[in-house]
Amino acid sequence: MSTTDDHAGQRPVTTGTLAHRVPDLGALELLLAVARVGSLGGAARELGITQPAASSRVRSMERQLGVALVDRSPRGSRLTDAGALVTDWARRIVEAAEAFDAGAQALRDRRDSRLRVAASMTIAEYLLPGWLLALRAQRPDTAVSLLAGNSATVAERLLTDEADVGFVEGLTVPTGLDSVVIAHDRLIVVTAPSHAWARRRRPLAAEELATTPLILREKGSGTRQVLDTALGGLARPLIELSSTTAVKAAAVSGAGPAVLSELAVGEELAMRRLIRVPVDGIALARDLRAVWPTGHRPTGPARDLLALTRG
Secondary structure, three states: OOOHHHHOOOOOOOOOOHHHHOOOHHHHHHHHHHHHHOOHHHHHHHHOOOHHHHHHHHHHHHHHHOOOOEEEEOOEEEEOHHHHHHHHHHHHHHHHHHHHHHHHHHHHHHHHOEEEEEEEHHHHHHOHHHHHHHHHHHOOOOEEEEEEEOHHHHHHHHHOOOOOEEEEOOOOOOOOEEEEEEEEEEEEEEEOOOOHHHHOOOOEOHHHHHHOEEEEEOOOOHHHHHHHHHOOOOOEEEEEEOOHHHHHHHHHOOOOOEEEEHHHOHHHHHOOOOEEEOEOOOOOEEEEEEEEEOOOOOOHHHHHHHHHHOO
16 A cells, blocks of 8 residues: 555644754654555664564654655555655755764774873882773773873863872862772871881870871872871871872881881781781771863773772
8 A cells, every 4th residue: 555645744843942843863864665566564674673663663754744755565665756756855964973973983993092090108008009000801992091190180180181090098089189098098197116116005096196296298199188087187297208109118218107008908917017006096097089170071991990999
């Protein structure tokens, strides 16, 4: 039975946005398949949909345009004159969509070919190497660059689009960034075995820690922020150093007590190159966070790295 008469009096959609007036890509691809194979059923099979679904899509397209596009008969389906004209236009639209898709894929490939990570020092030195090795197993073609600095530097890198994802270890999230907690950490007081604190039996009180010169990370680091908050800003620097490794080396040398991440001193404690000094009444726990610019959740390799940190 011909569909021509069924649609002769239809009124096309003439209001709304272009998306309401122009058939979607799926419908246009179906029309091209009908023209190519000469059968609505064959076109349905080619596109992996049922014949009733294909018939429904053609009728919907005809209602939308207000013209009959396909004549059906026991011998198959053929395009009407209007259908042939619409098919020619559809071919140009689909070709343009294919070019659009290829361009978008090229952008994704370029994005996925590199990953820029900014991380505060403790995370960069003690956690990220393992995460990046796991990421390389998943994405061997992605080139990764790591920018290590304190938490303030990480925030600056992200906000100036010099990094795709960052990791910080302070008590607060820098302004302009969204975050998710990926791990937990605790600061501990350590000293060389030769220091008097290594032999003390009672925990340190906050007052004694606050009045003793300490080997510290620089201001702006997450470690320093946690300690300053715990001591009400009263921490006294004996030496200020810009990396966890440098602080640890100074403490091992006997220069003085230091406050470091528990993550950073496991080997030194096990080999008794450093001694953990118990502290009483001071909150030194902190969250480790992944961060990114507000409203721009990580995608591609950055998203995959984020998943590994929480695995």
